[in-house]
Amino acid sequence: MAPHPAPLRPLALTSAALTSVALLLSGCAAGAEPGDPTGSADDTAAEGPAVVATTTWQGAFATAAGAEDVTVIVPADVQHAPEYEPSPSDLAAVAEADYVLYSPFEPFARQITDAAGGDAETVEVDLDNAPETISAEVTRLGELFGTAEAAEGWLEDFDEERRRIAEELAGQxxxxxxxxxxxxxxxxxxxxxxxxxxxxxxxxxxxxxxxxxxxxxxxxxxxxxxxxxxxxxxxxxxxxxxxxxxxxxxxxxxxxxxxxxxxxxxxxxxxxxxxxxxxxxxxxx
Known part of the structure; x- marks a missing residue:
């Protein structure tokens, strides 16, 4: 079960913020070589889809599912993620994504996709660290990303580690x-x-x-x-x-x-x- 704090009002994106996004996107496009959206011909793109996760929680699920190109919007040191207000650079990152992972208690998730004007597919993720939820979500994301084999391998390792940790705690x-x-x-x-x-x-x-x-x-x-x-x-x-x-x-x-x-x-x-x-x-x- 995901953490459901009191709903926050939807993020109001100002015209200034949208203008900043447009400038960021045009700047990225101007510096990129054909076929190299990052602007660096020497960079080797990670295999699989480009994933933007609103927090490290969704990002961890995506990584477990086999995604290699994962960008996280909310910094790890933000204690209460739903209160985070995305910056123009956050919105620009979404424009380059294939998938945006979010949870329904994060009111900014769909707004950042719409504001950036990208073609990313938004995917709602059930956030709970219970093993059954992790298994279901990692399997689902692996199938969505085309990385089902990697997701299955990760889950096997996770189950082994989880059992080890539980046994060690029971011994204490x-x-x-x-x-x-x-x-x-x-x-x-x-x-x-x-x-x-x-x-x-x-x-x-x-x-x-x-x-x-x-x-x-x-x-x-x-x-x-x-x-x-x-x-x-x-x-x-x-x-x-x-x-x-x-x-x-x-x-x-x-x-x-x-x-x-x-x-x-x-x-x-x-x-x-x-x-x-x-x-x-x-x-x-």
């Missing part, structure tokens, strides 16, 4: 038993990876006093919180350790590395320590 359960946990609805995949007994979920709406009381009554040992929609400590009067779940991959667009990052935070919590979200050798998202 406190007292050797699956711990009780609550999770924000878009962080449940991490609780499942940890093998936790998920006793309650919450969100995506802000928690009220009665919600907090209900979660506390469940007596969890751990809280799996979505760092991208976090309002702070979920159970401040509880001994439960909070685990900040990172959903967006880093600039490397590596979903396995994202799993490793979250596994590090989970293992630290199992050992009685709270790690900073994203700690463990990966990006901020």
């Amino acid at each position: 359960w406190p007292d050797g038993e699956a711990p009780r946990a609550v999770a924000q609805v878009y962080a449940t995949w991490a609780a499942e990876l940890a093998g936790a007994e998920l006793v309650e979920t919450y969100g995506p709406e802000q928690l009220g006093a009665s919600d907090v009381a209900g979660l506390a009554e469940a007596e969890p040992a751990f809280v799996f919180e979505n760092t991208h929609m976090s309002a702070g400590r979920v159970l401040p009067d509880s001994d439960a350790l909070q685990i900040g779940v990172v959903n967006y991959p880093g600039e490397d667009l590596d979903l396995v590395a994202l799993y490793e990052t979250n596994a590090h935070a989970i293992a630290e919590a199992f050992a009685g320590r709270e790690a900073e979200p994203g700690a463990g050798g990966h990006g901020d998202h």
Whole structure:
């Protein structure tokens, strides 16, 4: 399930922004050699379609599916991607794409395609790091891109790595038993990876006093919180350790590395320590 923050108003693209896009596009065209849209005859184009992804999350799915030419619009260090406002250079990148990957909670996605005037096909992606969603979306994108074989190979490696990580975390359960946990609805995949007994979920709406009381009554040992929609400590009067779940991959667009990052935070919590979200050798998202 994709993270669905409150809808934002559609991006209003000003005439000045559109003019800037036109200048960028005309400048690119003027400097390009015939048959070389990048303007550099020495560059070797990546095989497969040119893909523009609105965030690193869609970009990671595209890379897993076998796409080699992937451009990401929203920088990896932007904490809340739906609030990002595309620049003229972002719009210009879309004009050169074969596919633009977006999610429905990003109100700017279709606007940037229309404003750039490109012929890119827009593709809605279901964003969830649960293995079944990753498998379905990577398979679908591989078929769309014509890279189905590469997608299948990646999924085989991913399944092996996921099982390894889950087994290692199970070996670190406190007292050797699956711990009780609550999770924000878009962080449940991490609780499942940890093998936790998920006793309650919450969100995506802000928690009220009665919600907090209900979660506390469940007596969890751990809280799996979505760092991208976090309002702070979920159970401040509880001994439960909070685990900040990172959903967006880093600039490397590596979903396995994202799993490793979250596994590090989970293992630290199992050992009685709270790690900073994203700690463990990966990006901020």
